Amino acid sequence: MSKNNIERISGRAPDELRNVSIKAGVIKNADGSALIEFGKNKIMAAVFGPKEVHPKHMMVSDRAIIKCRYHMMPFSTDTRKRPNISRREIEISKVIREALQPAIIMEDYPRTAIEIYIEILQSDGGSRCAAINAASTALADAGINMRDLVAACAAGKVNGQVVLDVDDTEDKTGEADMPIALLPNTGLITLFQLDGNLSKEEFDKALELGKTGCDKLYKLQRDALSEKYFNDKNGNKEE
């Protein structure tokens, strides 16, 4: 990706991610949790369950149900976000749930609910992807049986150039944003959205670039989990 590279506002290379750090097991009361810092994003995800289903009529006899809430704190944005749940949050909760669900072996937990709570404490561009990485790490931390982790990353187009991981400032002037979530071992894309303007070549290139981003995130998630379970520097013992 060396020819005709245009300098990005952030000074990153076209295929360079923002700084990402993931930490598993950050909330004691939760069955599983993770904190992700993805550029300026600060996002906590917590998983509760498998637990009893409320309301009861939502129970499914042969599998678990997944509940997911993506929620932004009023102080997480440039201008205060009204605390009411927005249509955007409802849509994102839905697409995140649908992105994570294929990874969870729901048949292992009949008649139960698995609850995923995602709290955006500080937002930057690409919060839904960051949230998926945190939630998937939290699910694994909760010991939920999974087929795979779910890694997510966006690609996009800024100043005519296809780039990885569009941040907030780039998104404002950017021409396209394409968030992707991937089950890296099965090659299944479970979140796919696009808005903007891409030619066929740019579309294919963004897909390819998004995949490389997901692969990097997958490694970071694994690192966060092994940090907690195999090489815990803080001395917290897993029960």
Added chain:
Amino acid sequence: MPAVKKRRIVDSITKESIISNLANSTRLDERGLLDYRNLEIETKILKDKTNGSARVKLGESEVWAGIKVETANPFPDTPAEGVMTCNAERLPISSQYIEPGPPDEDTIELSRVSDRGIRESGMIDVKELCIKEGERVYSVYVDVAVINDDGNLFDAVAYAATTALLMSDMNKFTIEDDEIKMLDEKQPLPIKSVPVSTTFAKIGDKIIMDPNADEEEMATARVTLVTDENGKYVSAQKGKPGGFTFDELREISVISKEKGDEIRIKIREAVKNGA
């Protein structure tokens, strides 16, 4: 935070027939895998109260779209741009599975995805919707009612909204002594492009287009892609708790463009016949 909704019930004999037909690359209604159902587009169906309107029947799915163009204050961060909002409602008359009340997450998704298709394609030139910078702009409201739900509402709603916008007009204005005066005389909306939505569903390892309600319920994954007449991809949304492979998405992106061009001709024809 709903996780299980009232789901459409597909009886097992239908399920089995859909699957056995797909194995031979046919469908219960004798369509090919990538065939759309019969698409009927009618315009000027609500001409007394709206600026533009359209009815779309995609097989048994039926939606009505109406446009209201009013004036409003511009948003502070875009003082020289008009406003466009697109909203879709699934009426309780459209299916036994839909109840009155605030929109559920499926309806919100439908609404937001159809809004995104029109917005991101730049179909309406919002700069041309400015009356007086910082003071008054046109505000275009696209409202779509789902009358009968037999699947693939994402496309039906998009076609109805697009056609109604193409048919829509708005009042002219003059500015005299700094005073804005709206006139009775009409002008067409400033249209820049015609986005077309196409929707794919995956059942087993087969990919089909324009799923009906039964097929949609059985599908593990769904994806909607919107293209404009320059062959650019302007919007996409994957739905349902399954996924696509990279190869499948690449193939879908090629087909989406071809089908989109065919459907764009039908939309243009309907607009021409209605003019």
